[in-house]
Amino acid sequence: MRTAPTGRPGRPRAISRGMLAEAACELFLERGYDATTVGDIASRAGIARSSFFNYAAGKAELVWGALDERIAGLEAAIDRGASVAEALRGLADGFHPDQLALVLAQADAMRMADHVDLESAVRGYRIARVVARGLRAVGEDPLGAEVRGGAHGAAVLAALREWAHDGAGASAFATHLARATAYVPTR
Structure with missing residues (x-):
């Protein structure tokens, strides 16, 4: 049978x-x-x-992949000559809640706060490096560009955390990013 x-x-x-x-x-x-x-x-x-592995290189990429794609878009915009403000708006436009927002809001419950800290630092540095390069390209002093680049990287991550904790999707990420970048000094 x-x-x-x-x-x-x-x-x-x-x-x-x-x-x-x-x-x-x-x-x-x-x-x-x-x-x-x-x-x-x-x-x-x-x-x-x-x-x-047809979908992701590892479990971290599942969480951070969408942000990594947006950082690549930020870099492409800067390389095309967009201003830092324009490139950051591009990073924020249409940013929808995804697993990253859940992870940022629930990192302690997921027992991954250390992972979030480490991976956030990597993304913050990537953003800082790209923004600093864009600022140097328009004539900003190299030291000032590095400092402001770092501040922009921190602003993006602070805005992401605030957006996630406030209930991602309740308001546009672009609103949080605009608030955060307002604290970054200009020349």
Whole structure:
């Protein structure tokens, strides 16, 4: 007697990077960040561990990937000659709540506050470096450009944290970023 196959025949179910990120955040809340493996995330999402890597290089990329793409856009805008203010508006425009907002708001519950601190520092430095390069390109003193670049990196991250804690989506991220960058000194 033959038994019926347990899985659905044909193509595997469709999955997206966003679905993987949702599965990851569920597991981070249940088990904590360090106790959650890529295999756990893939299993929760219903895919093979090896398929996970078609969507992300690791679990950190699921959380930070959308921001990394926006930082790359910031860099491209600066390289095209956009002003720092224009490039930062581009980073903020259309920024929608995603897993990063959940992680920033729930880092302690996910037992990943140290991870958030480390990864935030990396992104802040990348933003600082790009902004400083843009400021130097328009003739700003190198030291002043570095200081203001660092302040802009800190402003972006402070705005992200405030936006997440206030209920991401309740207001536009651009509003929070405009408030934060208002504290950055001009020449």
